[in-house]
Amino acid sequence: MKLRKVSAAAATALVLALTATACGGDNGDDNGSDTGSGSGGGDKIKIGIKYDQPGLGLKEPDGTFSGFDVDVATYVAKELGYDPKQIEFVETKSADRENALDRGDVKFIAATYSINDERAKLVDFAGPYLLAHQDLLIKADSDISKGTDLNGKKLCSVTGSTSAQNVKESIAPKAQLKEYGTYSECIAGLQSGAVDAVTTDDSILAGFASQANYKGQFKLAGLKLSNENYGIGVKKGDTATVDKINKALEKMVSDGAWETAVKENFGPAGYKNEPAPKIGDIVK
Ligand code: GLU
Numbered sequence: 432m433k434l435r436k437v438s439a440a441a442a443t444a445l446v447l448a449l450t451a452t453a454c455g456g457d458n459g460d461d462n463g464s465d466t467g468s469g470s471g472g473g474d475k476i477k478i479g480i481k482y483d484q485p486g487l488g489l490k491e492p493d494g495t496f497s498g499f500d501v502d503v504a505t506y507v508a509k510e511l512g513y514d515p516k517q518i519e520f521v522e523t524k525s526a527d528r529e530n531a532l533d534r535g536d537v538k539f540i541a542a543t544y545s546i547n548d549e550r551a552k553l554v555d556f557a558g559p560y561l562l563a564h565q566d567l568l569i570k571a572d573s574d575i576s577k578g579t580d581l582n583g584k585k586l587c588s589v590t591g592s593t594s595a596q597n598v599k600e601s602i603a604p605k606a607q608l609k610e611y612g613t614y615s616e617c618i619a620g621l622q623s624g625a626v627d628a629v630t631t632d633d634s635i636l637a638g639f640a641s642q643a644n645y646k647g648q649f650k651l652a653g654l655k656l657s658n659e660n661y662g663i664g665v666k667k668g669d670t671a672t673v674d675k676i677n678k679a680l681e682k683m684v685s686d687g688a689w690e691t692a693v694k695e696n697f698g699p700a701g702y703k704n705e706p707a708p709k710i711g712d713i714v715k
Pocket residue numbers: 525542543544545589591592593594631632659
């Protein structure tokens with residue numbers, strides 16, 4: 432009787448141990464949520480980026496990824512214990528970011544993701560790691576020169592972006608705003624004449640304007656219509672990851688990797704970025 436009791440307890444312990452192992456493995460395969468520090472952190476980490484924004488987050492034809500957000504994400508992942516080959520990049524379009532974090536599809540998002548109060552109710556942010564400004568991209572011969580010139584004009588931005596929201600609330604409430612799913616669709620609309628201007632962050636617009644296939648066709652208005660403080664989004668409540676990412680971002684700035692990434696990614700577009708922001712310093 433006594434022996435049977437011991438066996439039952441041992442069996443229970445074994446089941447618990449197996450369950451714990453299985454859970455750990457699942458998390459590691461899932462989004463890297465089992466870990467985040469030290470070396471060999473889980474099998475893989477899933478990170479949300481943009482796929483169509485040259486200089487920030489771009490999926491190249493050969494399947495590799497480039498851009499400032501990609502470099503920031505790769506640096507941060509390394510600090511969390513993941514080598515580049517353990518990273519799986521996932522496309523997170525502007526309107527999908529909060530849901531992707533909430534569902535646990537990705538461990539974090541580095542995708543031109545501005546920190547604001549509304550979003551901070553749904554997700555947590557590390558950073559900021561870049562300060563950009565909303566601007567307009569127009570045809571090289573366009574005479575649009577200020578935000579109010581847009582009233583009555585066809586303007587394109589992206590669903591779920593601060594850019595679209597700012598147009599409706601303040602910049603040009605009377606513009607005919609077309610909201611597409613991605614900025615590349617807006618740029619195609621500008622080229623074809625379907626829209627008169629595209630609005631979003633100057634960092635993004637500069638990247639598109641410098642692409643070989645658009646060279647000379649477009650110009651930035653240079654208006655600084657807003658302050659866009661890029662943060663790294665994590666699931667609401669995951670403050671441990673926020674803290675680790677903030678430490679990684681501070682290190683990236685202090686060891687010069689931030690400056691290198693800026694030069695490599697924004698240099699070709701001639702984008703004059705703001706200096707590295709201090710962690711927690713949001714420019715309103
Ligand atoms: N930074 C702005 C935002 O987070 C515009 C760029 C984007 O849509 O990703 O909404």
